[in-house]
Amino acid sequence: MKKESYETSAYRYLVDQAMEAVKRTYSPYSHFGVGAALEDQEGRIWLGCNIENAAYGPSNCAERTAIFKAVSEGVNSFRALAIVARKEGEEGITEEMTPPCGVCRQVLSEFCSPDMPVVLANRSGEIEIYLLEELLPLAFKGKNLK
Ligand code: THU
Numbered sequence: 001m002k003k004e005s006y007e008t009s010a011y012r013y014l015v016d017q018a019m020e021a022v023k024r025t026y027s028p029y030s031h032f033g034v035g036a037a038l039e040d041q042e043g044r045i046w047l048g049c050n051i052e053n054a055a056y057g058p059s060n061c062a063e064r065t066a067i068f069k070a071v072s073e074g075v076n077s078f079r080a081l082a083i084v085a086r087k088e089g090e091e092g093i094t095e096e097m098t099p100p101c102g103v104c105r106q107v108l109s110e111f112c113s114p115d116m117p118v119v120l121a122n123r124s125g126e127i128e129i130y131l132l133e134e135l136l137p138l139a140f141k142g143k144n145l146k
Contacts, residue, residue, distance in 0.1 A: 008119075008127035014039055014082035015121040019093060021047035021062065022086050028052065031088035034062035034098060038070060041077040046070040063104040067111060078112045082119040092123045100135065108132055109139035 014037050022035025029052045036048040048066025052059040060068075063083065070076070085098035097120040100108065108116075114133035121127050133139070 008129060011080065011082060011117070011119040011127060011129065014045070014080055014119055015084060015127060017045050017047060018082040018084045018121070021049050021066070022084055022093065023049075025049040025062070025086070026051045027088075029054070029056065029059075033086040033088070035084050035086075036062040036066040037082045038063075038066040039079045039081070040070060040075045041079055042075075043079075044075070046075070061101055061104050063100050064107050067107060071111065076111050078116060080117045080119060081108065081112070082121065084121050093121070095123045097122055097126075097128055099130075102136075105132070105136040106139065109136050109141065114139075 017037035018035040021037055022033045025033030027033050027050055034050040038046045046066045046069050048062045048069060050060065050062045051065060083098050083100060084093045086093050099120060100118065109132060112132055114131065116132045117129045118132055118135060119127060119129050
């Protein structure tokens, strides 16, 4: 469900940062680059790209690269995330939106509030915004372990 209530143009700056992040993709196997820009509560932006591996399994998604960078530097409170993708051989970012994979949704839900906006963008300049809880309803959290 697209959140029409959000002012999508307000997140253009974060999409621009995700477009910077995708330039650093290491994706020689899928030829599908992903860039993520994660803004923390102080307004700092953490960039992440996907980093693939010849053994495939150890590959890391752009969103997790960004959040692991931040958390490992002591930052664990976030405001918004933007994601874009690029297919090798194509000009610019993809025309299809790129939603975060299920594993990344679970990792995000550990550190980000359920109402954090996840901003998707495409080549035509369209922006879609989803809340994290829309992308991962009934997330498994620490409280479930109690
Ligand atoms: N990928 C991401 O970086 N983020 C996602 O949420 C979806 C998938 C990457 C993983 C892999 O390197 C490539 O895209 C193709 O699946």
